Amino acid sequence: MDDGEKQYILCADLGGTQIRVALCSADDGIVRRAVVPTMADEGPRSVISRLATQMRHVIGDTTLAEIAAAGIAAPGPLDPWKGIVREAPNLPGWRNVPLADEIGRMLGVPVFLGNDANLAALGEHAFGAGKGVDDMIYITVSTGIGGGIISGGRLLLGSRGLAAEVGHQTLEAHGVRCKCGNIGCVEAYASGTAIARRAREIVGAGRETSLARLDTITGRDVAEAARNGDAVAMEVMQEAGFYLGVGIVNLLHLFNPSRVILGGSVTKSWDLFADTMWETIRSRAQAPYLEGLDIVRASLGDDAGLMGAMALVLDRKVHGGME
Ligand SMILES: [Zn+2]
Known part of the structure; x- marks a missing residue:
């Protein structure tokens, strides 16, 4: 990344039965992490607010100025350009949810979204x-x-x-x-x-x-x-x-x-x-x-999605990929 002080990337994986969140850096990998149950039955509002809470939790003392962007791996089908989850078989009630925009608004950082299995592939490619x-x-x-x-x-x-x-x-x-x-x-x-x-x-x-x-x-x-x-x-x-x-x-x-x-x-x-x-x-x-x-x-085991979310951010920020 050209902007030296923005050294951290927020990563999240909604792919399984747990919400996995991590603060990552390209040099050190996962710096801080949190894992909580998704409780998908409570619906999109509740899952999104739990996700945002956990992301704030791993941000901790790190200032937003140090965070380049967030990457989220979510179950598909989804629109990776618009950041919209179109539907998700294991997340009841999710239909055309603008997840990237919502999390971006809540946290004040740019957010990129990718299909969880696609991002696991990207994670294994970049780091595994x-x-x-x-x-x-x-x-x-x-x-x-x-x-x-x-x-x-x-x-x-x-x-x-x-x-x-x-x-x-x-x-x-x-x-x-x-x-x-x-x-x-x-x-x-x-x-x-x-x-x-x-x-x-x-x-x-x-x-x-x-x-x-x-x-x-x-x-x-x-x-x-x-x-x-x-x-x-x-x-x-x-x-x-x-x-x-x-x-x-x-x-x-x-x-x-x-x-x-x-x-x-x-x-x-x-x-x-x-x-x-x-x-x-x-x-x-x-x-x-x-x-x-x-x-x-x-x-990469269970971290493949998180590492892929990091790779996605690096890819978008550095190479301007997927634009
Ligand atoms: Zn089939």
Whole structure:
């Protein structure tokens, strides 16, 4: 940043079930942080005021003159240029909320907004497992599947800022209905939710498995059973790895990245699905796309969104990007 005294950036991530806020500096990363429950059921007014309170809290003694801008990672779809959250499936009541303007007015600093998964990609690109890699794809696999694409060193936004919904590419044209309304999305086959659904299906069909003893089955239960030697649970995890692999093959052919970065809670079970994922990729992708390709785990964990929000501010302030 050319303005030497504005050394701090306010960062926030509304992507999960918690509001994560941090005061960051480009040199030192996260300086101060706060994490509070989102309590999304209380609606946009309440969430926005809680967000502003936490941002003021991490500002602390730092003066506004020292803060260059704020970056916020929010669930999409959203308009990254106007700073408007169009709707957010996990934030009830959010429709066309001008989040950047509202927080900007409340705090008196410029505010930039980005899709949480897109910004996690930007965070990994700027500070994490994608550092120095100009063509990379970040995929977060947890309850749902999201992601971000860095192509030629730039975050791919698309015409309306809606690009890179990697979880909603169709894999099975006549398959399972996805919660997005489409049919056969990778999210409907490889997310934590999909893993749990598949396990319930198999239990319902009467197959012999330790999962049959559980009242409810979560993705985590399936991973744990697989690790304890349950063959059916292992089969479900590998099936998820297969579908993830097919999805990645599509992305390789479309974007020719040199690195694919996988984050999200399901990747904690890397040992259970990665072999199947790789086998699928090797057997289906055209050979030239595999040259120099690596697939690695994300390195920023829960901070990816916050670090991405910082990268977004640096990008906008320094390069005038996304204008
Ligand atoms: Zn979908």
